Amino acid sequence: EVQLVESGGGLVQPGGSLRLSCAASGFTFSSYWVHWVRQAPGKGLVWVSRIDSDGSSIIYADSVKGRFTISRDNAKNTLYLQMNSLRDEDTAVYYCAREIRGDDSFDIWGQGTMVTVSS
Amino acid sequence: SYELTQPPSVSVSPGQIASITCSGDKLGDKYACWYQQRPGQSPVLVIYQDTKRPSGIPERFSGSNSGNTATLTISGTQAMDEADYYCQAWDTSTANWVFGGGTKLTVL
Numbered sequence: 001e002v003q004l005v006e007s008g009g010g011l012v013q014p015g016g017s018l019r020l021s022c023a024a025s026g027f028t029f030s031s032y033w034v035h036w037v038r039q040a041p042g043k044g045l046v047w048v049s050r051i052d053s054d055g056s057s058i059i060y061a062d063s064v065k066g067r068f069t070i071s072r073d074n075a076k077n078t079l080y081l082q083m084n085s086l087r088d089e090d091t092a093v094y095y096c097a098r099e100i101r102g103d104d105s106f107d108i109w110g111q112g113t114m115v116t117v118s119s
Numbered sequence: 120s121y122e123l124t125q126p127p128s129v130s131v132s133p134g135q136i137a138s139i140t141c142s143g144d145k146l147g148d149k150y151a152c153w154y155q156q157r158p159g160q161s162p163v164l165v166i167y168q169d170t171k172r173p174s175g176i177p178e179r180f181s182g183s184n185s186g187n188t189a190t191l192t193i194s195g196t197q198a199m200d201e202a203d204y205y206c207q208a209w210d211t212s213t214a215n216w217v218f219g220g221g222t223k224l225t226v227l
Contacts, residue, residue, distance in 0.1 A: 035216065045154070045162065045205050047216040059214055095161060104209035104216065105152035105167040112161055
């Protein structure tokens with residue numbers, strides 16, 4: 001079965017750090033671009049970051065640039081998001097998503113992991 | 120930055136046609152896609168490249184995109200189609216992926 005499984009969420013104080021992981025299975029992870037997308041409670045989807053198949057090209061939304069770092073380990077079939085200098089407004093469910101090759105849409109999503117930034 | 124605008128809510132009677140719009144500057148020049156998100160669940164891709172349906176998505180879901188507006192159409196709407204729907208496109212100027220604000224579809 002093709003799937004993505006996120007982990008690493010939790011409660012963190014403002015200014016703190018957290019690292020999210022996304023484990024891929026059922027497909028050739030190293031062939032796909034992958035993304036992080038977040039959703040604040042009761043709000044809509046917001047794109048966060050994208051990494052290409054070998055990690056050589058990375059893009060961030062302005063809201064997280066300089067604070068978040070996306071990376072991947074193709075040998076471990078795992079995507080990461082290192083989040084530093086966390087703010088209240090970073091509170092959200094974080095999803096990893098696979099991009100359809102040659103397209104700009106996301107065909108596989110994980111179940112999400114909740115990040116709560118609060119003192 | 121590029122923005123996609125959706126109506127906050129749409130209501131439809133069972134068996135009728137539901138149309139959800141997504142507006143953006145020259146959206147027709149880009150590919151639009153649509154996601155369905157039921158309460159407490161992850162998003163599911165229902166339309167990509169304006170009109171294509173992924174495997175497993177019922178034929179009652181269709182899409183179009185022209186000018187400044189993309190439209191998701193659900194024919195013969197069923198109670199199980201009640202969900203939030205999000206449009207999405209890629210903004211060439213910022214190389215960012217952009218989502219619409221979402222539309223809550225109510226089937227009543």
